[in-house]
Amino acid sequence: MPPRYRYEEIADDLQKRIAAGEFPPGSRLPSRRELIAHYEVTEPVIDRAMQILRVKEITETLPGVGVFVREQ
Template sequence: MPPRYRYEEIADDLQKRIEDGEFPPGSRLPSRRELTSHYEVTAPVIDRAMQILRVKGITETLAGVGVYVRDSPSDS
């Protein structure tokens, strides 16, 4: 199995936390600053993880407001 990038691990962890109800639909995810501190990585790593969640339809970004868990991940 090839090594995984840290941003993939973070995206998977956040997705699991969302699925487990830690971040319910409609809730705001922690800020980039909070996530960089929590995962001990740089902002670009968090940005890449957020991009994965957005592409999967799990989150949506509201410019200047934050990243939110979509009400229905199956909606596109």
């Protein structure tokens, strides 16, 4: 199995946390700054993880407001 990028691991972790109900549909995810501190990574890594969740249609971003879990 090839090594995984950190942003993939973070996206998977957030997806599991969403599935477990930690972030229910309609809820706002932690801010970029909070995620950077929690995962101890840089801003581009968090941005890439957020992009994965958006492409999978798990989250939606409201500019200037935040990232929210989509209603399924």
